[in-house]
Amino acid sequence: MRNRYQCQLCSNATAVDAAAGLCAVCARSAGFRRPLPADFFTTEEMRVALAQHDFGVVFTEIRRRTGLSQSQLAALVGLSQARVSEVEGGMRRLAGVTSIARISTVFAVPAQLLGFHVNTASEAGSLASEEVDWVDRRDFVTLATAAALGSRLHPELERLAALLPDRLEPISRLHIGDSDIDAVEAISDGFRRWDLAHGGGLCRTAALSQLQQVAVLDDAVCTPSVRARLYVATAELASMAGWLAYDVEDHNAARRLWTYALHTAQRAEESPRSTDLMTLILLDMAHQALHLRRPKDALSFAQLAAATSTSRRHPVSQITAGYIQAVIAWCWAAxxxxxxxxxxxxxxxxxxxxxxxxxxxPWAWFVTDAEIAAQQGHSLYLLSATQPRFAEAAVTRLTVAVQGHAAEHERSRAVVLPTLAVAHFRVGDTDSAVRVGREAVSAVSTLSSRRCYARLRDLDTVAAHHQQLPAVLELRAELAAAPAG
Known part of the structure; x- marks a missing residue:
């Protein structure tokens, strides 16, 4: 069966084989002696191999059917001949999403067969042009649950590392020890401190770069105790990178990173830290769902966090147990x-x-009295949206948070200020609302945090109902002029 598509090599709109996106001229030049059969990728053998990302089977069968040499296939998919040989021999696996996209594009592999959820209006054989939507996907709660339970049944869990941006090649260094894990933990702590002070925008790229280098340590040789620490340290760094992505409102990246972090932390069952970490990752997912105005999803994540906290070998800390209930309170309030x-x-x-x-x-050093007051105040603020009688209590707790946050927690303070201003509006204290609103504009403008800027937009929405007052009109002008983070 023949159709007219754009050739994946010469880009000419000409007849190409249904199972390989090349025109006849490019196919011959590339080394094809025979075309792939039209049903090649839909056979049971290929479906299984593609679902498992077993490209050794895929490459071997493609070459058998087409007559391509290893060198010719390697040139088509952007790999070296040695790598193709290693993949076919089972010595290496392909993990990089860029390489997988190239294979999908050149050979017109339907993206769905590779396990990716794609827009059905797009071309089936062009994974490179697809954007996997992790925000709107309906099964994300199911995917997170599977990761938390350590399930191997969900097709995406075993290739989560392939979804990290620009996955690096496996390392040549073979041995790691406790000092290497100490360094990874220090890196995560450094990013957390920076985020609390300045927001996620300025260090997000650096965190991803560090994660790419740490993720490939999975192939290194180490003792079982170091391996458990490695899983936790990698998961914590991925979790932090996810939070930084969330702070700049790259929600798809945040969800990919958090799911990878959750799946990695689950592998560290022997580590006392793993339960705490898994629970906190799920609570970050709940935090994001609330930000996206999805309180029912948020409650599902928070309840899953609560279940995870009591179902594993090691218990969570009291700090984490307190935070679980704080997030559940947010969900019910919303x-x-x-x-x-x-x-x-x-x-x-x-x-x-x-x-x-x-x-x-040690990691809970940032859970201060001010942070706890902010959590409590946020619940009351969310309740006050539908039940204004809670606005006054929200003002009280949020004011404690704003006054108590240390200078090195400026982002934490800044994210509270817009909600405090809204709470003042709901109480009817317009003067305080304008004063705190201006303070919010000033604080947020110094940060690299789109999430804080989103809080300013929420403040502007409420302020619009009071713009008959000159001071409020001036505040709205300041809000409109504030940088977007």
């Missing part, structure tokens, strides 16, 4: 459920009060 919100807030306070210096893990 859904307008005051009683459920208050119960979760009470349980969160109880858990936080039970924490002590002896049981608080």
């Amino acid at each position: 859904l307008g459920k005051a009683d459920s919100t208050n119960r979760a807030l009470a349980e969160s306070r109880r858990r936080y009060d039970a924490a002590s210096a002896d049981t608080t893990p």
